[in-house]
Amino acid sequence: xxxxxxxxxxxxxxxxxxxxxxxxxxxxxxxxxxxxxxxxxxxxxxxxxxxxxxxxxxxxxxxxxxxxxxxxxxxxxxx
Numbered sequence: 001x002x003x004x005x006x007x008x009x010x011x012x013x014x015x016x017x018x019x020x021x022x023x024x025x026x027x028x029x030x031x032x033x034x035x036x037x038x039x040x041x042x043x044x045x046x047x048x049x050x051x052x053x054x055x056x057x058x059x060x061x062x063x064x065x066x067x068x069x070x071x072x073x074x075x076x077x078x079x
Contacts (some may be wrong), residue, residue, distance in 0.1 A: 004045075008061055043062060046060040053061060
């Protein structure tokens, strides 16, 4: 898979498998979702989980680092 467009064309199962091959980077909460951020090759994927059922509701793949900004507030860097 070369980019986020390729990822977006995959079915649910293939997206899940691709994310599991990626690298977990961070997580965050919003109003109704627990969101995990992964690096998958040359792009990022957010996996959205329903905060009550804990089931995946959707994926969001992107290449722009602008969408990584919400995770930076809680990022802790070891020195």
